[in-house]
Amino acid sequence: MDGDLSNSLTGSPSGPVVQAGTITGNIHFHPPTPPAPINQLPPDVPHFVGRAAELALLTAHLDRGTALPIAAISGTGGMGKTTLAVHWAHRELHRFPDGVLYANLRGFGPGDAVPPATVVRDFLDAFRVPAERVPAGVDAQAALYRSLIRDRRMLVLLDNARAADQVRPLLPGSPTSAVLITSRYRLDSLIAREQADHLPLDRLSAQESRTLLTARLTDPRVTDDEAVDRLVARCGRLPLALAIAGARAVTEPHRPLDHLVPDLDDLSTGDSPDTDLRAVFDSSYRALAPGEARLFRLLGLHPGGDIAHPAAASLAGLPLAATRTLLTALTRASLLTALPGDRFQVHDLLHEYAAERAAEDEAAADRRSAIVRLLDHYTHTSYAGERRIYPSRDAIALPGPAPGVVLPDVPDRGAAWEWFGAERANLMAVLFLAAREGFDRHAIVLPWALSSYLGRVGQWRDWELSQLAALSIARATGDRAAEALGLLVLGRIRTLAGQRQEAVRWLEEALEVTTDPAGAAHVHEALSLVHERDGELEMARSYAEDALDLARRAGHRIREARALAQLGRVWSELGDHRAAHHCCARVAEVLAGSDDQSGLADAAEGMARALLRLGEPARARAHCERAIALYREVGDRWWESVSWHRLGDIHAALGEVDAARSAWQRAAEVFDDLGHPDAAVVRAKLENA
Template identity: 35%
Template sequence: MEFLVLGPLEIRRDGRDRQVTGRLRRVLLGVLLARANRVVPVDVLTGALWGDRFDVRAGQRLHLHIHRLRDVLGEPDRLSFGPDGYQLRVLPGEVDADRFETLVGEGAELAGGDPRGAVDVLRRALALWRGAPFAEMDVPLLDDWRHRLSERLLVAYEALYEAELACGAGAAVIGELTGLVREHPLRERLHALLMVALYRSGRQSEALAAYREVRNRLVEELGLEPGRELRELERCMLAGEPVAVGGVARPQVVAPAQLPGDVPGFVGREAELAELDALLSGGGTAPVVVAGTAGVGKTALVVRWAHRAREAFPDGQLYVDLRGYGPDHPMEPEDALAGFLRALGLEGSAIPQDVGERAARFRTLVDGRRLMVVLDNARSVEQVRPLLPGSANCAVVVTSRDALAGLVAREGAHRLGLDRLPVGEARELLGEVLGDRVAAEPAAAETLIERCARLPLALRIAAELARSQPARGLADLAGELADQQEALDLLDIDGDPFTAVRAVFSWSYRRLEETAARVFRLLGVHPGHDTDAYAVAALAGAGLRATRRVLDVLARAHLVDRTSGGRYQQHDLLRAYAAELAASTDGAGEREAALDRLRDYYLSTVAAAMDVVAPHESFRRPKAPAWDGDAPSLHAHDHGLRWLDAERANLLETTRHSGPEFTIDAGQTIWRYLDIGGYTDELITVCTRGLRAAEVNGDLLGEAFSRTRLGLALNRIGRDIEAAIEHLRRALAIYERAGEAELQATVLNNLGIVYGRRGELAQAADQFKRALELNGPTGPWTLRRSALVNTSHCLKGLGRFEEALSHVRDALELCEKNGDETNESNALIAIAELCLITGRDDQAREHAGRGLALARKTGFRGVESDCLRLLGTLSRRDGDHGAALRHHDEALTIARAVGATETVVESLNELAATHAAAGHPARSLRLHGEAMEVAEKAGRRRALADTHAGIAAVRAALGEHDTARGHWRRALDLYEALGLPQAADMRTRLGASETTRN
């Protein structure tokens, strides 16, 4: 039997369609299908059929229509009656709307890797539609379902045309998209797809006209500018850039590809490359250590090999410069692991804090994957050891000036000693740059090679200098180099190899025009590892165009290297030399003035970036210094975010080397970016530095700010919660003494969050209440919105559902009024959860669906996980265990990536409950066990109580009543200690269990 609702309501039996005649019978069947496999109370059915009109015969009339509907069904036992109402039994796949949802889900899964397959599946899904569902039925229960189906239809169309465009079918879909846009003129994604189709068909002017048309409509009808997706498409089209299918795509985890660019002009080293091939190309071997002196070409060799061998490692390549010997602080292994974990798809807040835990998570993520791991410029075995994967499929190559004997002894690493270039290969390297001049003056070339100690770094710089002076003979140049230093054979002496190449650096540096020489020196002053032209211009106090010309001169001289994304960095020997020159040439006042300009540039540009990344919080940030120099244009969210990502490490290093004022202002400006990006390490670092700086300066408000953010960061990672509370309490005391009511409210809100996550809901609710009172009706709406949502969560946990619903609806209204789509999704899922608890499943499904769409649009992955989890629970209630498992699996995957402890525990418990319902108790208990481990480790007592309750339910269903009672008692103890209403339910279950036993 099939039930067809995607058009006129019909029943199909034995391949024959049977229309359901009579409006009342269609309504009756529709309501029963909307709640298939669930008991529908009689009053719900009579209300749907006849409204609120009182009729003493309503029950009899309903029974008559039930009887006639059974005749239409042809299987009377399909529609049963019990003490609580009627239930229609529907098997999986019998409703065309369910098949439609399944096909749309399959199409979405195929879209990333097989867009042609996605097109086929999605067109099959759309072919199920025969018209408008439940036409001419004005029934609220059916209205909800109809609206949800109509929304899913549009989502399916959008997915279809996105896949079509990915297949290159631009012109072919313009007509269909034009019709859809005409039917749904305010649907921005459809407009975006039409713009892409036009643009890719060579119709740029029409694509831009389509943008202007939708913009005018949105402004006139809604008073709103187009969203980020449409604005970014217009920008790309105006700039003549490629455009993404469907605009801004959802982030996807891809195989990392972190290798630096291949080395241009690489020569020789064939024996070493062959040895690396033999040792590493197949994976499954011990690490290889490429050891040799500074400037000998270790990185160039390994990068060249890695590019040649990358096809053997289809799961990606990880690369990190450990900065073991540069003027910077060597990179800590926990920081390198954080970068690897992010590259492997783990979001910042999910990254453990302990270096051992990070290493374990890294080994887990790479297990079974064929990855290449390049650990460049390592200083010690201790720096390398935590970064070694446990998988036999991974190849690891390490470069270091040290032999890393401990790695050889303990991990069985192979050591490849890299000596200076053989004379023939050194001659070939010179010939790559100087051509026939090497053959014309062979003796002079040999002298130059020896003067450069056959080091590739020195040879490249010397060759470039010679190339820039074509009128001079090589013998003359080699003699000049000899005057700088009698011999470079000092390289063979145990000591600093930097002295051996100083002559070559000096020889090249002295040829620079003063402007270029000054910029070279200033690169040694910059506190970061790499930089861009804007920052260099700020250091130099020069214009961007002139700075880029100078950087080009330095790049041609091999005194600086260009990297991807228009950035620049120096070999660590060159950077140390530049810093030494700056210290000896430029006065301390001049160096500090350059750094002051850099700090002003950074603060000004960070503020501009935050204005587009977190515009609703601009009023809370310190005033940025005036900056009249060149700066990047950061008018779009993505631009600001990309700039912050690129400069994050430099900004943190600048706070390390700056005075209190900069450190405090930088922390107060950038903290929200670090918070939402999950860069918890960096957030704790910058707030700790800000706290110390504020204490040095006697800046009480700065101290309170840093303590507030530190408290939140420590609470989020579940580490040292008592310290988190102490930070917040001390911040609150400072704001109270200062009479800062608004800031007091902020801290109270944050304290409430900490108490709530510990399960102390009454205490949390009290903090939120005080925050709302202090904020008042004229305080920032963002704080009111946050406190309202948080209060709602507490009231829900305390069983005060209607109060909770009232609070979160007020928050939703604030979000809608202020265009805050990110937090609108958060409010929607809060409403959905309350609807679920109170038995309003249709409303729960509607709000969760809207919340999911907004969460995906805005990238709010935590809310995306919550929405999927709730939709999975609804599917489980409906008896659709397959859909429930899919939703819960996806929710758990996202929760683990995001790393919020409560989200992970809730997702594990819901997935466990679904497996239990689907008849998989062993799998259910394993998931509950994992949830218990996470909750116990983070000190989340409420989540731990829920987990014990879940385990008890599974054990009881298995007949293991003694074990079940033990878990119910532990849950009861926790609920009672926290003062939560769930304690009553635990007592009831324990009482019933005891009665059964007796």
């Protein structure tokens, strides 16, 4: 070799430097090839429907620029959490140029949940880490995984997680990546510690459900809107149920849509637990602690659409605090939905499943005890509410509640109205449950307790149905007092509805079975009102006078006052307005010191009528305004509308046309809402004013 070979370097090099001997030709530098993006993302569904708001929220969570964007989608099994997560990931794949890591953690389903160590090892394999470079310890493997994902822009999709501890070891350590988690549980500790964004998933809308159900159908069945809507309702707008029903419609083209899913067993494709709704629900139920599972299945015995905390405590026979803990756990597990007002809702199909679990896992005696506690809760609270709304009403016998029943406080009339308003649908469902299952006393007392509320707010159809149920039980059990009461109230309902012939028939039957003078006075007063409204004034006067005589003989002050008020109305219609005025003044005297606001309202309304017809509209106005205020206070919408009608007549007599029109308009609106024929009478006055 001639001479010495040496390299010299001057300046500040940029880029690679080569130390070499003699170089002939050109030098080409090839930087290392970047690793190909990892894409473990499952395929997207071909017919994704709806969820526009949820997709936008997921993107917004990612764009917040937090230390490590984490979004956790929660919802009951079959709600479409995985479908939403995968669809969003495909749509936003451009945000993650280094790829997507995906793991099904199998937190719910057949077999055991996948431990984090297994997922970490799978992720290292995805990064093509040679086996000899994988450290032995789990913590060391997790550290290697975090170092490999560091500074990469990747999405980590952790599907079907059971708990936060299953997820934590899989979280990247740098903010360049994002994590999307799905779970049937809410993963509260992850939301608290790692500040994960929470996205609870609810059912599809009715229109989205129809679209999902019919997306793959091309046959004429999809044109039957009513059949499609019934199938949507049967599936409870649950995406998995709709998808299964749609698949069955495709594979059974000659079967009517109405016949596809008669029960839960039909919401299955028959070849996979992932597309078997009962299996999906089973996996959630089996994951519950014993106390949580018991409350869940007992909720299947509740016939209503939602349940308040005290009712759930009564159903379980537990104190409020212990029940709260269980309700919270079921809500966290997405088996319950928390609603405003300390109320909870079970999805329709989950409710059906819970009822099956109660039938199979709860002893018959325990089921019956739970139902008794539930009925006692609603019956006793309704009874207390009725005493607040109509304190002067004659009470009926009610045995004490069973042990374990929790009764909410009903301190005043406002609380009673609020409670009845929140529970009306449940109360009707519970009443029919009592009648169907042979709880006769509950089926008689509940209609009594509901009567004032349903009548005064104008829920006349429910009012009638409840009384018919009570009447049927009373006749079957030979309870003459309850039979008479049911007939009387049914007559009242028909009177208010303007169906007077039917009213007379019910009331005459009531008169035949009524045995006590006070009850007979009540029926005679009701018959007087029917005949007065029908223009049969002499008969109306006779019944009113008989009612007054019977009430006085019974020594019943409230019935005497009501009979006097009715007699005053009749005298007014007969043209003896001074006699009417005298009767209404006597009502106020009889009720002095009483809390019978309804009776005082009747007296004020009758006084207004008499004074108007005596040609004293200015004095009549004050009495009519008092009647309106009292009727509004007790919630009697029909009599309030009658009084608004009267006030309009008073304003018209005073030449106050605008005030008259305003009062008549108020009356017409309520009459319309009640479906009452007097609306046409008032509207005629409005047209001619």
